[in-house]
Amino acid sequence: MQLIRLLSLSFLSLITLSGVNAGTSEQVTDYMLDNGMQVVVIEDHRAPVVVHMVWYKAGSGEEDPGVSGVAHFLEHLLFKKTKTLESGEFSRIVAENGGSGNAFTSFDYTGYFQRVAADRLPLMMRMEADRMINLDLGPEDILTEREVIIEERNQRVENDPGALFREQRNAALYLNHPYGIPIIGWRHEMEQLDLEDALAFYRQFYAPNNAVLVVAGDVEPENVLQLAKDTYGKIPPNPKLQERNRRQEPPHTSARRMTFYDERVGQPYVIRTYLAPERDPGAQKDAAALTLLAEILGGGQTSVLTQKLQFETQTAVYAGAFYNGTALDDTTFGLIVVPSEGVSLQEAEDAMDKTVLEFIEAGVDEEQLARLKMQFRASEIYARDNVKGLANAYGVALTSGLQLQDIEAWPDIVQGVTGEEIIEAAKAVFVKEKSVTGWLMKDEGDAK
Amino acid sequence: MKQVLSILFLFTSVPLWAASDIQSLKTPSGIQVWLVEDHNIPFVALELRFKGGASIDPVEKAGATNLMMALLEEGSGDLTAQDFAAAKERLAASFSYESYQDAVSISARFLTENRDEAVALLRQSLLTPNFDIDAVERVRAQVLTGLKSSETDPEDIVGKAFNAEAYGSHPYGRDDSGTKETVSALSREDLHAAHKYAMVLDRAYVSAVGDISPEDLSALVDRLLAGLPQHSTRDLPQKAELGLGAGIEVIDFATPQSVALFGHVGIARDHPDFFAAYLLNQIFGGGGLESRLTREIRENRGLTYGVGTYLVSRDYADVVIGQFASANDRMGEALNVLRSEWANISLNGVTQEELDRTKTYLTGAYPLRFDGNAPIANILVGMQMQGLDPSYVTTRNDKVNAVTLEQINAVAAWLYKPDQLRIFVVGQPDL
Numbered sequence: 059m060q061l062i063r064l065l066s067l068s069f070l071s072l073i074t075l076s077g078v079n080a081g082t083s084e085q086v087t088d089y090m091l092d093n094g095m096q097v098v099v100i101e102d103h104r105a106p107v108v109v110h111m112v113w114y115k116a117g118s119g120e121e122d123p124g125v126s127g128v129a130h131f132l133e134h135l136l137f138k139k140t141k142t143l144e145s146g147e148f149s150r151i152v153a154e155n156g157g158s159g160n161a162f163t164s165f166d167y168t169g170y171f172q173r174v175a176a177d178r179l180p181l182m183m184r185m186e187a188d189r190m191i192n193l194d195l196g197p198e199d200i201l202t203e204r205e206v207i208i209e210e211r212n213q214r215v216e217n218d219p220g221a222l223f224r225e226q227r228n229a230a231l232y233l234n235h236p237y238g239i240p241i242i243g244w245r246h247e248m249e250q251l252d253l254e255d256a257l258a259f260y261r262q263f264y265a266p267n268n269a270v271l272v273v274a275g276d277v278e279p280e281n282v283l284q285l286a287k288d289t290y291g292k293i294p295p296n297p298k299l300q301e302r303n304r305r306q307e308p309p310h311t312s313a314r315r316m317t318f319y320d321e322r323v324g325q326p327y328v329i330r331t332y333l334a335p336e337r338d339p340g341a342q343k344d345a346a347a348l349t350l351l352a353e354i355l356g357g358g359q360t361s362v363l364t365q366k367l368q369f370e371t372q373t374a375v376y377a378g379a380f381y382n383g384t385a386l387d388d389t390t391f392g393l394i395v396v397p398s399e400g401v402s403l404q405e406a407e408d409a410m411d412k413t414v415l416e417f418i419e420a421g422v423d424e425e426q427l428a429r430l431k432m433q434f435r436a437s438e439i440y441a442r443d444n445v446k447g448l449a450n451a452y453g454v455a456l457t458s459g460l461q462l463q464d465i466e467a468w469p470d471i472v473q474g475v476t477g478e479e480i481i482e483a484a485k486a487v488f489v490k491e492k493s494v495t496g497w498l499m500k501d502e503g504d505a506k
Numbered sequence: 507m508k509q510v511l512s513i514l515f516l517f518t519s520v521p522l523w524a525a526s527d528i529q530s531l532k533t534p535s536g537i538q539v540w541l542v543e544d545h546n547i548p549f550v551a552l553e554l555r556f557k558g559g560a561s562i563d564p565v566e567k568a569g570a571t572n573l574m575m576a577l578l579e580e581g582s583g584d585l586t587a588q589d590f591a592a593a594k595e596r597l598a599a600s601f602s603y604e605s606y607q608d609a610v611s612i613s614a615r616f617l618t619e620n621r622d623e624a625v626a627l628l629r630q631s632l633l634t635p636n637f638d639i640d641a642v643e644r645v646r647a648q649v650l651t652g653l654k655s656s657e658t659d660p661e662d663i664v665g666k667a668f669n670a671e672a673y674g675s676h677p678y679g680r681d682d683s684g685t686k687e688t689v690s691a692l693s694r695e696d697l698h699a700a701h702k703y704a705m706v707l708d709r710a711y712v713s714a715v716g717d718i719s720p721e722d723l724s725a726l727v728d729r730l731l732a733g734l735p736q737h738s739t740r741d742l743p744q745k746a747e748l749g750l751g752a753g754i755e756v757i758d759f760a761t762p763q764s765v766a767l768f769g770h771v772g773i774a775r776d777h778p779d780f781f782a783a784y785l786l787n788q789i790f791g792g793g794g795l796e797s798r799l800t801r802e803i804r805e806n807r808g809l810t811y812g813v814g815t816y817l818v819s820r821d822y823a824d825v826v827i828g829q830f831a832s833a834n835d836r837m838g839e840a841l842n843v844l845r846s847e848w849a850n851i852s853l854n855g856v857t858q859e860e861l862d863r864t865k866t867y868l869t870g871a872y873p874l875r876f877d878g879n880a881p882i883a884n885i886l887v888g889m890q891m892q893g894l895d896p897s898y899v900t901t902r903n904d905k906v907n908a909v910t911l912e913q914i915n916a917v918a919a920w921l922y923k924p925d926q927l928r929i930f931v932v933g934q935p936d937l
Contacts (some may be wrong), residue, residue, distance in 0.1 A: 086582075104546055104877075105873075105874075105876055105878075106873070107873075107874050107877045108705065137795065145725055146551075146795065146801075146805065149794060149795040149796060150795075150796060150863075153794055153796050153863070153867045154863055154866050154867060154870075155866070155870055156866065156867055156868075156869065156870010156871045156872075156874065157870065157871070157874070158793075158871065158874075166687045173874060174870075174874070175870060175873070175874065201808070202805070202806065202807060202808035203808065204808070205807075205808025206804055206810075206811055207811075208833075208838075209763070209808070209810050209811040209831070209832060209833065210811035211811070212762055212763035212811075212831065212833055213763060213811050213812075213831050216761075216762045216763060217660060217761050217762065217763045217765075217831070240663055240796045248912065264649065294591070305818070313607045320659075321760060322760070322761060323655055323658065324654045324655035324656070324657055324658040324659070325651050325655045337785060358595070359587060359588060359590075360578075360588055360589060360591045360592050361592030365588065368644060369644070370537065371589070372644065375644075375647050375648050375651045376648070376651075396648060401649065425592075426592075429592060429595040430595070430597050430651055432595070432596060432597075432598050433595055433598045436598030437598075439547060439549055439617065440549060440600075440615060442546075442547050443549070443551070443878040443879050444878055444880070445771060445877065445878070457610075
């Protein structure tokens with residue numbers, strides 16, 4: 059039994075092995091429009107359904123200082139008025155066509171999608187292209203929507219001590235990079251976001267040469283290309299678009315520790331995050347080793363932390379590790395221990411450290427590694443059952459600095475990682491000076 | 507032999523799309539199974555349900571079924587929890603075991619290349635769980651941790667308050683994970699008993715989608731389930747008597763955003779007006795940005811991030827409920843809008859335009875649900891449990907389209923009862 063859902067430890071959903079792995083087995087075609095927009099088509103003819111997604115290579119990481127949350131605010135505003143559609147009409151037309159749709163904002167990207175019957179694809183592409191260029195907001199559009207995003211922050215963050223704790227930990231981990239600022243924004247800056255902030259972000263980043271179109275489902279690639287030329291292809295590129303070059307981290311020379319108290323904490327836990335390398339184009343080996351390391355340490359019943367802390371010593375009711383390598387800049391590797399009744403956070407942390415140290419000395423269990431690789435291979439088969447998940451995996455990778463050839467190479471790179479390389483990756487990432495250790499507690503009593 | 511068998515158990519075959527149809531089989535040992543055969547991807551998604559679930563736990567053993575289901579993968583036959591996990595990993599199969607109020611469920615995915623081994627492993631967990639004492643203690647601690655966290659989660663607090671008042675001593679009135687006291691007191695014998703009573707053949711429902719022939723599936727299901735008891739001596743519950751009051755009850759909890767859960771009696775799934783009610787709910791508080799409540803509470807006033815209403819039509823009770831969260835100082839205004847909309851739809855019904863628009867949405871969205879082996883298997887087993895026929899997938903949209911404005915507004919007038927609307931709020935709202 060997994061404790062994850064009981065504790066709503068939402069960050070654990072980032073674990074990649076159990077998620078979708080885009081690989082080589084699916085039918086993928088790609089094109090580049092003259093205006094610089096990338097087009098990726100994933101064929102799945104099992105059902106007459108299509109997923110249509112537009113991804114912008116702009117997330118909260120592209121925000122200027124002082125306007126945190128504006129990328130996400132703009133995402134909401136894209137459902138308002140354009141020069142051809144009334145406010146709310148976009149969603150209404152999608153629904154009237156039996157479709158569903160939504161949008162999401164992350165550190166590295168903002169994405170918009172609809173799921174519709176395959177014959178409705180041209181309409182979706184016309185409307186999505188329209189709001190790439192024709193947004194027509196007035197001051198009245200933004201005021202209520204700003205209230206909505208503040209309620210969203212209330213719901214996702216202010217009402218959840220674990221989420222408040224995560225914000226503080228991220229801010230402590232990243233000394234300079236925008237990954238230290240919450241995607242939804244700091245509340246005091248969200249309250250001041252205005253129309254011009256949103257429009258400035260829109261004008262700079264919403265352009266075909268900064269976007270990736272992913273269409274997945276019952277479609278023919280040449281038809282999609284023609285539709286894309288007729289819609290997105292008509293939009294001029296933004297010549298002022300620059301290379302994505304964010305402020306990077308300075309050397310981390312001091313381990314950081316924090317305690318977070320909240321009356322609403324039902325279950326204390328200790329969590330440590332380390333700054334870790336991400337997948338880079340043409341250089342994914344370290345990230346592949348870390349992906350496997352997270353699974354070996356904390357990816358389920360047979361993992362090292364689970365076996366030691368839950369089964370052998372019963373120090374923990376839950377122990378895990380998490381890593382998401384698909385990111386534009388330096389990402390994080392995390393360890394978490396939820397102590398058993400009567401075990402202090404200090405004891406839990408010490409046991410976690412001891413277990414990791416022993417693992418590095420003992421090396422990787424080759425049989426466990428073989429099982430993981432088998433699961434990884436199978437996950438590509440299972441992934442083909444979920445075309446939206448596949449489309450999503452391509453979109454994330456292509457807006458996180460990777461190219462199609464990196465996505466295609468990834469499965470073989472993972473299969474080629476050796477136990478020694480995993481240990482080397484562990485030694486490189488587990489450097490105390492590059493880490494934040496946090497204790498989430500109801501009160502002082504939880505520490506002891 | 508195979509050919510003879512296929513004639514025996516192939517009863518009906520209803521077209522779903524061009525590529526696939528639902529086959530209804532009866533295995534040699536008499537188990538009903540629905541299959542959609544699809545050989546595109548080399549795996550099978552299998553769904554298994556046993557009616558009953560947490561609601562058949564005796565009150566002093568509340569949580570037994572939940573703990574039992576969590577322990578099926580924690581040691582069985584000659585395998586410890588770790589052995590079992592390693593074997594499953596080696597096969598790259600995925601099994602999940604869940605417990606709900608009305609049923610327990612097992613969802614499995616396994617590759618064609620090692621199907622027989624995967625099914626043998628799954629069978630072992632279903633037939634011969636050990637409930638070893640160390641596993642019991644370990645998982646019990648996890649359940650207790652979950653119960654403790656749930657005590658300070660405003661959404662859980664509001665759900666518990668609503669259920670306790672609505673259902674009282676009926677099993678729906680309690681948490682299906684049990685209480686700290688009952689879970690702490692559960693013995694290994696209680697778990698063996700819960701296992702014996704929950705997983706019985708005459709309450710089983712099975713569906714599968716993917717890379718398998720009807721002959722092979724029929725044999726597989728028999729192999730998987732042979733040896734389970736035929737009947738349970740724990741009766742299914744009676745219908746619940748709804749005990750909801752009216753008006754607002756506030757549960758004080760120090761948090762910046764209040765959570766509201768509200769509703770009253772609803773409508774049964776097999777009621778002749780169910781489809782009208784379903785359309786009504788979609789117009790009033792259904793998903794997406796299109797519903798009246800979303801428009802009035804979120805889009806026009808910015809009082810919440812999301813509001814939704816649901817027809818919860820379960821085996822032993824039917825309610826129409828909804829939920830949203832608003833900052834403490836704005837909850838009062840949001841509730842005023844809610845009450846006024848509740849009264850409005852009851853009094854004035856909906857417009858022809860709203861009805862037409864919603865029909866287009868629901869009939870267009872329905873086929874989009876059938877877009878993968880796993881989701882189709884899930885839909886099929888749900889249909890079986892509701893007593894629907896395979897042909898339902900081809901008639902369902904007709905039922906939606908048959909609803910008239912006259913009918914839907916007649917239903918609105920009795921379904922929505924503004925004077926009976928019960929509202930629970932957790933937080934510190936200004937009302």
